[in-house]
Amino acid sequence: xxxxxxxxxxLVKRTGEKVFLECVQDMDHENMFWYRxxxxxxxxxxxxxxxxxxxxxxxxxxxxSVSREKKERFSLxxxxxxxxxxxxxxxxxxxxxxxxxxxxxxxxxxxLVL
Amino acid sequence: GQQVMQIPQYQHVQEGxxxxxxxxxxxxxxxxxxxxxxxxxxxxFLIQLVKSGEVKKQKRLTFQFxxxxxxxxxxxTATQTTDVGTYFCAGDFGNEKLTFGTGTRxxxxx
Numbered sequence: 340x341x342x343x344x345x346x347x348x349x350l351v352k353r354t355g356e357k358v359f360l361e362c363v364q365d366m367d368h369e370n371m372f373w374y375r376x377x378x379x380x381x382x383x384x385x386x387x388x389x390x391x392x393x394x395x396x397x398x399x400x401x402x403x404s405v406s407r408e409k410k411e412r413f414s415l416x417x418x419x420x421x422x423x424x425x426x427x428x429x430x431x432x433x434x435x436x437x438x439x440x441x442x443x444x445x446x447x448x449x450x451l452v453l
Numbered sequence: 454g455q456q457v458m459q460i461p462q463y464q465h466v467q468e469g470x471x472x473x474x475x476x477x478x479x480x481x482x483x484x485x486x487x488x489x490x491x492x493x494x495x496x497x498f499l500i501q502l503v504k505s506g507e508v509k510k511q512k513r514l515t516f517q518f519x520x521x522x523x524x525x526x527x528x529x530t531a532t533q534t535t536d537v538g539t540y541f542c543a544g545d546f547g548n549e550k551l552t553f554g555t556g557t558r559x560x561x562x563x
Binding site: 370372374379380381382383384387389397429431433435440441442443444445446447 | 459462486488494495496497498501541543545549550551552553554555556
């Protein structure tokens with residue numbers, strides 16, 4: 340079974356702090372994704388990565404950056420957290436180039452920015 | 454940009470009633486996927502539809518993909534309490550990423 344893990348289930352941070360969210364997958368997937376989920380807005384793509392050191396902006400990249408130094412790990416960075424970044428953050432991974440890019444999700448990190 | 458619209462946002466049904474959620478895209482999709490998120494959980498893949506007009510069934514769940522590959526639906530027959538959750542469609546426009554609908558949250562009245 341594919342396993343996607345996220346470093347924290349819950350986080351509380353203060354405005355202006357730098358925040359790191361870590362995601363690790365164990366199935367050698369090429370693609371990795373970061374979403375945020377907010378009530379009524381569904382899942383919105385922040386950033387995704389096709390391969391190590393490769394990244395592309397999603398629909399809402401402002402205020403975020405990412406890092407992918409190893410294939411299994413994809414990090415989301417909030418350079419200076421703000422209250423409007425309070426949300427549920429979901430990481431996902433998928434195989435590339437198969438035509439069946441099913442995404443496997445981690446359990447999510449619920450971030451509260453005070 | 455590429456968007457996938459999903460309705461309704463909420464649906465409350467009596468246990469045993471049917472449920473349907475609909476997704477629409479303004480442009481042709483390569484394929485469409487459906488996910489279910491239980492309360493407190495994360496989205497879990499249900500099924501993928503690829504062919505025009507495709508219909509797939511999983512027990513009481515029926516998934517359809519429109520002839521123009523721009524719309525899709527999920528129908529649940531005779532809902533049970535285990536069906537509670539949010540159902541998302543996710544459109545693949547052929548660029549290795551998915552565009553998720555806003556989801557339909559299903560609650561069951563026992």
